[in-house]
Amino acid sequence: MLRPRSIAIVGANDDPRTIGGSVLANLDAFGFTGDIHLVSRKKTRIGERSCLPDILSLPEGIDLLVLIVPKAAIADAIRDSIARKIGSVVVFSAGFAETGEEGRILQEELAALCREADMPMLGPNCMGFINYKDGVPITFERMAPRALGTSKAVGIIAQSGATASNIRAAMHGRAIDVSCVVATGNEAQTGAEDYIEAMLDDPQIGLIAVYVEQIRNGPRFLDVAHRARAKGVPIVMLHPGASDKGAEAALSHTGAMAGNHAAMRTAMRYAGVAIVETTEELFDVSAILLNWPTPVPGGVGVISNSGAIRGLSFDFCEAIELPIAPLAQPTLDRLSAEIDGEASNPLDIGTTGFVRPEIFGTSTQAMLDDPAVGVVLNCHVGGAPNLQIVKSDHLLPVFDTAQKPVVLTILGDEDPLDPAFVKAVRDSGIPFFRSPERALRAIRVVQKYADDLAALQTRKTPAIKLPRLEGKGTIPEYRGKDFLRELGIGVPNGRLATTVAEAEAAASDVGYPVVLKAQAAALAHKSDAGGVAVDIADATALRAAWEKMYASVGKARPDITLDGILIEAMDADGTEMIVGASRDPNWGPVILVGLGGVWTEILADTRLLPADIDQAGAIREIGMLRSARMLGAFRGKPARDVAALAEVIVRLGALMRAQPDIAEIDINPLIVRVEGKGVTALDALFVLN
Template identity: 30%
Template sequence: MNDFKHLLEPRSIAVVGVSDEAGRPGSQAVRALISNGYKGQIYPVNPKYTEFDGLKCYGAVSDIDAQIDLVVIGVPAKGVIPVLKACAEKSVPYVVVLSGGFRESGPEGVEREREMLAIARAAGIRIIGPNCLGFANIHSQVFAAFGSITREPKLKKGGVSLVTQSGGFGYSLALACADADIGFRHVIATGNETDVDTVQLIEALLGDNETEIILAYIEGTKDGRALLDVGKRALAVGKPILLWKGGVTEEGARAAASHTASMTGSYDFYRALFKQTGIVEIREIHETVDFLKAFAAKKYPANGAMAVMGVSGGSAIVFADAGEPEGLHLANLAEQTERLLTEVVPNIGAVHNPIDLTAGYFSASNRDKLRTAIEVTLADPGVDALCLNLATTGSAGSTAAAEVIANVAKDSAKPVCVFSSAPRDQIADASRLLAAAAVPLFPSPSRAAKALAVLTRYGAARREAKRSEYGESSAAPSSKDDLRGWAGKLSEAQSKDILSRAGIPVTRDVLLSDADDSLPEKLSWPVVVKIVSPDIAHKTEIGGVKVGVRDPKELESAIAEVRANAQFHAPEAQIEGVMVSQMVKDGFELIAGVVNDEVFGPVVVVGAGGIYAELMRDSSCRLAPFDENVGRQMLDELRCRPILDGARGKPALDVDAASKALAALSRFAWEHRDAVSEIDINPLFVLPQGVLAADALIVPMPFPGH
């Protein structure tokens, strides 16, 4: 956290804009610093006052005869620029601009924000805001903020750091967590992010020893690659990031030549990034609380095999129902486990999973039996985690059970969680015991299942990150074609030639450059005939493709027909010739391609092709580059995936080859990210052995002068 050491741990703070009006942002900040016991120097600034709340008040920042680490600005927008200039002259390193009235307010505000940033950059000042609620360091009692974070209830100290683009909603998350007794290290609202942004702060928090987990709310980022890198770093150091992405329904319209680009939107790219980095997406306030509690123990299931134990059969069913769509399943207990359970479970109970302990089991008299039941279940090698359903068990029984659960869980490497629907005041003692042992307590079995599923996926992401890094793929190295000089799109022939050298198998093709070219003598019938032109992206729509051509006579006719159709429908198009291609049979059609997004860079997309493309809208994407293991994950996410395993007596198709082709495409897209705008492989046939790209389109980046 060295880059922001004296921003988040300032030794001295000047607050510009204090006033007798209690609601003024500057006034709230100073009073919060005083009331919370901030140990550094506080310098209120307002030329109208000589004293403010017992502190000397200064007329300007320049009047302060001391080094200032942080200046908090809470004056109207028009007064911010003069204050910032004074900060520059004073060599202040960090400024928080609480004031609104910048780019969110219109053209005048846009210009004001531009000027503010120019002054800051010239002076080496880093800015949080403007138009933000500021930040608080709960451990050091720093409150460079105003609003609800400065008022009761006070946040307790803890290991969670929150970074939020929306101060109001972010503080709502913080208060919901505080109500669940979750403590905080930092709470930072970034506002307009003119200078310092959420991603930079997350990166700084990765180096903060007292931050154990990071919670973030973002509406967008200007640099998706920076978020990707930070997410990977967080995964490597074991600091989970829980992220709420606002604005997920925004439609990202694309003026694209390829089918690939129309298959995704910007939110898909965020979700791909989350999967590649282990970032946990949250969509509800209660999920924030649940997942933070679940991560507290830092224990992750090896797989998705869950054991459920308790006094409510219905709760176990609800747990299983919620867990299955999330990738969990009820573990099959070993015979040895069930035999040991019969010694401590009543005869009318059940020792298979879910384990029915029967009503009234949770009691002081059953402590030893419960301990044995939990220990032998957790010792079963087929069990990855355990959920105990206390259900409606009252105060005494819940406390007795909590004592046992907490003691056993401390010594177990496997996650343990508890469900209870009893009123909070009845199980307060049990809650404290469980919280002290980092055993999460959930108000419903379905929420317990979803939290365990999140832990399972995060653990898998950590193992995958350790196992494989980009560069270990067995996919062929891509070609280093210079594509920057091309104007417009490449033709199919050019595109397939380039992709073939990049390690993506393509069909056998013969290009006939003009009508007088002699027909190829050795052909494997039937064949496909296609017009070849860089100006015709979608050949089928203009009648530029003939499929199933069976003999030389049909071939001659088909060539003439596609030429005539191209001339009629696209008279201005540059025609390179006609391509005669092998006709692929016995495979399944996918669409694969690349969108070079301005925020995320090259993103590889794969989806169901042929008649399924528009019907199913079935696609998956990842940010390039990646290896074939990630390519397989993409294929596994498709709804059409079972078809690749063989359907209606047909042979299984070569998923390994398809995965390697996607990895090769990702490598090519990354290495040519400055030259390639889009790539479309449609279709990519997955065969019983291998894959073949039957058609392809590469769209280079616009090149100066073209």
């Protein structure tokens, strides 16, 4: 499909303003040297080429057929293509799954035909592709050929044709070569993962920029992503759908039902995919990672000839959670000698650059040599044209040899820069910005990606021998806690009572005060039905609470019969967290950790983790919570047992991998005690398919 030696255009036209005419005009403009066959019901010739009346008149074995026919005629056209042993097909036409159920059924018919014939189909509802490297422009957007240089190029894949064009234009605007761009549309039979795999065979492609609204084959996408990471080819991905409206827009655009967006992001991060939030970040992060596909973890070093930028950098980096690198004393000494004053990060070189312009390069090199620095941002006032060239003359040689990203920002917004300076910067490939905030946002993504890659390099998924949880549906809390004990996760001292006498005996054994919890598989939210009583101080209070609880639950839920009431010791000395697990149909099991108790839904401070995470990875993710400081020592309170919390995460992840019939786990709250004292699960919910 992407490198055809022969092409047939069905619906060809001599008017370049039409779709059939623009595809043909593009092929001629690019100088396509293969065979071109034209099919038209209205014309016998277009220019010097003859036209055939229908697909069945074509010779057998043509590599690629471009279908420009009405929606209602496409299924028959594909059947005829299969009869002529066509190798692949591109369908531009819209009106399929993106329009509703009727269109979805028709789209699936096309896909089934192509699958059965092993004939790859791009589309429908797509803008086609442009293979710049081999000169194959199969798109109705009028294009001009563009020769590739010898440097690394970008591959582009987008389910949106307009976004594919936007990314391509942005890359070309930065003087970055594009080897191939594919607009996949509805992805009825081939998906983004197939085109990523194809691009990995192109040794010139050093990065793949991807825009997807839904990934239809999660496991295969992850497999291809792992292969890209192994080859050192970053995938930078923009995926809308985090909001309900975003998911709704995706459905109406390409017929894509949005899955669990958070689960997707987790899976992608741990497959080595760089996730971005905006098209600007997609452009900017791609420009950086194309030059440094394996960035180094560390903070940012900022160099400027503006004192204001120094203060603004502190504020902005803190706001976007980008660490400013703490420079080692030898680095500070080198920089102090450069500026004849006290150095710091961010570094204000002041007017030194006017007297000794070499400082633009030497200060950058000094920061690059510091092990705490992962990336260096040069952010300068441009000045007169001759001064702009002086900056680039001293900075670009450092960029050429840098093993860490070097990013350049020239202040002044849209104020025109010297054309010679712009050409020198663009030709060098150095990532170039006019806004320091935009540059820092991109750097933040790159450094988070660097941290993720480093964690993946050292991850060691533990092998844990686990018990098996038996049953189906919702498991009552008391059984869930018995199972947690077997897993090695702490639970309060207590037991199930089926009579008030058993309850008194249990309370006497565990010691007052106690908590009472009504127990039944169908009573997941006990407090809503009056099924929880706390701080029961003695036997008299216990008997009263027992009678009241049975009456309350019976009134609220007359449809259920209680197994009994769980009697437990009161236990709340620690920080309340939540640890849970769920099984996404596309991405598999994921683990959730966050601030628990009543704060879970109010603050929504949670992280999603893959089920094969290790102890070190779990501790790292816990540290990314906004509430992470609550687990550390502060205001005279001792640090909490983060290692024990991480161990719960690891064990639940291992359980979800080992027992596929477990659909959901919810431990909330999980009390995290003082460091070294472990954790205690105050509530536990297990749901089995």
